[in-house]
Amino acid sequence: MATLNSHYEGALRTSSEHLQSGTKIITDAPCDNQGKGGAFSPTDLLAASLATCMLTTIAIKISNKGFNIDGAEISATKIMAADPRRVSEIKLEFKMPHNNYTDEQKKMIEEIAHSCPVALSIHPGIKQEVIFNY
Secondary structure (H helix, E strand, O other): OOOEEEEEEEOOEEEEEEOOOOOEEEEEOOHHHOOOOOOOOHHHHHHHHHHHHHHHHHHHHHOOOOOOOOOOEEEEEEEEEOOOOEEEEEEEEEEOOOOOOOHHHHHHHHHHHHOOHHHHHOOOOOEEEEEEEO
C-alpha cells in the first residue's frame, strides 16, 4: 500500500496527503529557483526529515532509560550547491533542555541521533553537521 499521494497543483506547488492519517502538506519551489517560497520546498523537507527523525528516534530509544528530551529543539540549515543543483550540507543545532544529562546519557543521545533512519539514508555526499547544546 502506498504511503502518500502527491499532486502537482501548478505554479510550482505540490500537495501531498499522508494516506494513513489524511494529513496534508504543500511544497513550493524556493525563491532562488523560480518559486514563491510560500511553503517548505522539497529540499527543506529533507532537512526537516533529518531533524525530526533524530528527535523521534532519540525519544523512542530512551523512553525506558529514566530520562527524556522533552522540550528539545533543533535549528536546521540547508546548504545548496549548484551544477547539479542539490543539497550539499545540512547543519543541525540541538538545543537540549537543562536536564543535567550525564556524560553517558549525552553519548547515548548523540549516537542515536547519528544512527536514525534518515541520517543513514541520506547520500554520504551530503555533509551532516550536528551540534548538541546541553
